[in-house]
Each structure stands twice: as structure tokens, then as C-alpha cells.
Amino acid sequence: MxxxxxxxxxxxxxxxxxxxxxxxxxxxxxxxxxxxxxxxxxxxxxxxxxxxxxxxxxxxxxxxxxxxxxxxxxxxxxxxxxxxxxxxxxxxxxxxxxxxxxxxxxxxxxxxxxxxxxxxxxxxxxxxxxxxxxxxxxxxxxxxxxxxxxxxxxxxxxxxxxxxxxxxxxxxxxxxxxxxxxxxxxxxxxxxxxxxxLTTTQATQLAELHRALVPYMGWQYKGKGETRDTYSYLRDTSADVRALAAKLDAQGKTISQLVQTVATLAAGLGDLDPAAIVTELKASIEAIDIRLDVPDAQ
Structure with missing residues (x-):
């Protein structure tokens, strides 16, 4: 009814x-x-x-x-x-x-x-x-x-x-x-x-849920022990990567100059093989382990 x-x-x-x-x-x-x-x-x-x-x-x-x-x-x-x-x-x-x-x-x-x-x-x-x-x-x-x-x-x-x-x-x-x-x-x-x-109880529960979820919402999220939120972390990391790229580019030019200088010196010494020296030098340079020092995310 x-x-x-x-x-x-x-x-x-x-x-x-x-x-x-x-x-x-x-x-x-x-x-x-x-x-x-x-x-x-x-x-x-x-x-x-x-x-x-x-x-x-x-x-x-x-x-x-x-x-x-x-x-x-x-x-x-x-x-x-x-x-x-x-x-x-x-x-x-x-x-x-x-x-x-x-x-x-x-x-x-x-x-x-x-x-x-x-x-x-x-x-x-x-x-x-x-x-x-x-x-x-x-x-x-x-x-x-x-x-x-x-x-x-x-x-x-x-x-x-x-x-x-x-x-x-x-x-x-x-x-x-x-x-x-x-x-x-x-x-x-x-x-x-x-x-x-909403009843008073429902409103309180909703407010508590909001407080619990807000720290994990998008750019405002901060990992355990972190003082920076997600946006700040990515912004700073991006700046670090750009700075490192610039350093690597400059080092690459220096290494190229070094290889050329060694090749020139080797050519002036009678008993040395310039090609072998350059090959060995390049291999040693390529074996260098370059690391980006960025803290682990929490």
C-alpha cells in the first residue's frame, strides 16, 4: 500500500x-x-x-x-x-x-x-x-x-x-x-x-573522512618524512635534472678535447699506437658510472 x-x-x-x-x-x-x-x-x-x-x-x-x-x-x-x-x-x-x-x-x-x-x-x-x-x-x-x-x-x-x-x-x-x-x-x-x-554524526564522519583523504590528494600529497608536497618535489627534481644535463654536456665537450689531445701526443711518440690509445681511453670513459643523487620517495 x-x-x-x-x-x-x-x-x-x-x-x-x-x-x-x-x-x-x-x-x-x-x-x-x-x-x-x-x-x-x-x-x-x-x-x-x-x-x-x-x-x-x-x-x-x-x-x-x-x-x-x-x-x-x-x-x-x-x-x-x-x-x-x-x-x-x-x-x-x-x-x-x-x-x-x-x-x-x-x-x-x-x-x-x-x-x-x-x-x-x-x-x-x-x-x-x-x-x-x-x-x-x-x-x-x-x-x-x-x-x-x-x-x-x-x-x-x-x-x-x-x-x-x-x-x-x-x-x-x-x-x-x-x-x-x-x-x-x-x-x-x-x-x-x-x-x-545530514545528522550531526554523519557530518562529523564526513569531516573526519575529508581530513584523512586530503593529504593524499594530487599535488598536495607529502610522503612520510617529506617537507615538500608532490608539486614542489617534481619542480625541484626537474631543476636538478636540467642542471645535471648542462654539466654532462660541458663534461662531454671536455672529454672530446682530452681525447683529441691524447691522440695528438701519441702521434708524436714513435712506439705508441694512437688508435689503440684512443680506443682504450674511450672505453674507460664509457665505463664511468654516472649517478643522479636524488633522495628516494617515501
Whole structure:
């Protein structure tokens, strides 16, 4: 049995409940479109006061993540008009109606937002997870809303196909909300827009893990007994190698001059073989073991 009250939502029960007519489960998305007051507090006061007669199931603020619930899932809500004899509020086993606290073009913290899709969508994943638990599939029978315009589906689609609908798609209604929506079906798992609350124990454990791992992260790593981090070690080693290369180049030139000088001297002495002397000298030079004195990494 699924939860009829959404986990995490604050309950404000509306006593005017009603039974459903049955059929495929669905969700209907609305926006509040209030040019006078864009706050969750204002809309909550409306739906628990003078607006009780048009209340949805859920009221959701995509900026703060606040969620209120007025009806259990197995009750009809009151936010739709009927389509003739079709009682749209009661269509389906569930017909979950979500009012998003949003007005097209509103400004929040200095930024203007044109659509719900542009908002942080905090806690959207919690709503989608609950809708899935009610058996509402990840699909828009009429296609995802693309603008603030009517796009009414047929009565046959409305009564026979489960999934998500916009208020602008519901037969018998004239509203054009919710406008372009975020990708609901990518929201069933955690996203970076969601707020995650940690317990004190979890926060402490995370901090301890961070302190333990930081010393081994990339350029900041220092081996046991080392005073330099990885970047400093490689930088200094690179400088040492360049200096040694310069010394070896200079020594190579000196050795070449020495070989030439020995060959010249040998040529002036009658009993010595200059070629043999040069060969022996080169062999002795090549046998020299040159080592780079770099401390072992710890």
C-alpha cells in the first residue's frame, strides 16, 4: 500500500475530500501565477483559507523546497474544472495535482525566472519519487508542455492514458500553465539542486573522512618524512635534472678535447699506437658510472 500522504510534506488536511472515479493514475501540474505575492507563505494561506475550494493535493516551492499537502492521494483535489460529464478532478485511481509556487517572469534574489524549468527545482525528486510509488508512469501522454498556451488532449487520451499532464492539456479547462517544465523523469534520484540534510554524526564522519583523504590528494600529497608536497618535489627534481644535463654536456665537450689531445701526443711518440690509445681511453670513459643523487620517495 503506497503512502497516501507524501513523505516529507507538511500536512494541512482539507476536510472536503471526495472519492475517485477510477482509471489510469495521473498527475497534473499547475503554477500559482500570482503577480502580487510570489511567496509560499502567501499561497499556503490562500489554499488553507479562502482558496480551500480550489485546493490541489500539493503546494511546492521550487526555490525553497517547501511542500504542503491538502488531500490524501486517494481523494480528488479541487483545482480542475469538469469537461462536461467527465469529472476531471476524479479521473483515475489517483489524479495528483501539484501547484508550483511560480509566476512567469518573477524575480528571486535579484534573478529573473521565465519558467519553472529555470528554477532550482528543490525537492522535485521527492515529489517524483512519491508519484512513482503511486504507479504514475514517467510519461507525458500529450507531450511535455512547451509554452504558455492551450494544448488540450482528447477526452479519450485523458481518460485512458496514465502519466503526467499540464493544466493547459486538461480537457474542459482554459488555463495555459504550467509552461515549460524541467525533466521530471531525471529527478527521481538525487541531483545537485536538492537539499540533503545530514545528522550531526554523519557530518562529523564526513569531516573526519575529508581530513584523512586530503593529504593524499594530487599535488598536495607529502610522503612520510617529506617537507615538500608532490608539486614542489617534481619542480625541484626537474631543476636538478636540467642542471645535471648542462654539466654532462660541458663534461662531454671536455672529454672530446682530452681525447683529441691524447691522440695528438701519441702521434708524436714513435712506439705508441694512437688508435689503440684512443680506443682504450674511450672505453674507460664509457665505463664511468654516472649517478643522479636524488633522495628516494617515501
Amino acid at each position: 503506497p503512502d497516501l500522504w507524501m513523505p516529507g510534506a507538511t500536512r494541512y488536511p482539507n476536510s472536503d475530500t471526495g472519492t475517485m472515479d477510477g482509471g489510469p493514475p495521473r498527475a497534473v501540474w499547475h503554477i500559482t501565477s500570482n503577480s502580487n505575492d510570489w511567496t509560499f507563505k502567501n499561497e499556503l494561506g490562500y489554499f488553507t483559507g479562502g482558496g480551500r475550494g480550489v485546493a490541489p493535493h500539493l503546494l511546492w516551492d521550487p526555490f525553497t523546497g517547501q511542500i504542503a499537502q491538502f488531500f490524501p492521494a486517494d481523494s480528488r483535489a479541487l483545482a480542475l474544472r469538469n469537461a462536461g460529464s467527465v469529472r476531471t478532478n476524479r479521473t483515475g485511481r489517483y489524479c495528483i495535482q501539484i501547484e508550483t509556487v511560480f509566476t512567469a517572469g518573477e524575480t528571486v534574489n535579484g534573478r529573473r525566472y521565465a519558467t519553472v524549468r529555470d528554477t532550482p527545482c528543490k525537492n522535485l525528486s521527492l515529489i517524483v519519487a512519491w508519484l512513482r510509488s503511486l504507479g504514475i508512469p514517467d510519461r507525458w501522454p500529450g507531450g511535455a508542455p512547451t509554452g504558455f498556451a492551450r494544448d488540450t488532449v482528447s477526452l479519450d487520451t485523458w481518460t485512458t492514458q496514465a502519466g503526467h499532464y499540464g493544466h493547459n492539456q486538461t480537457p474542459g479547462n482554459d488555463h495555459v500553465d504550467p509552461g515549460p517544465m524541467p525533466n521530471l523523469f531525471a529527478a527521481g534520484t538525487y541531483t545537485e539542486e536538492d537539499d540533503v540534510s
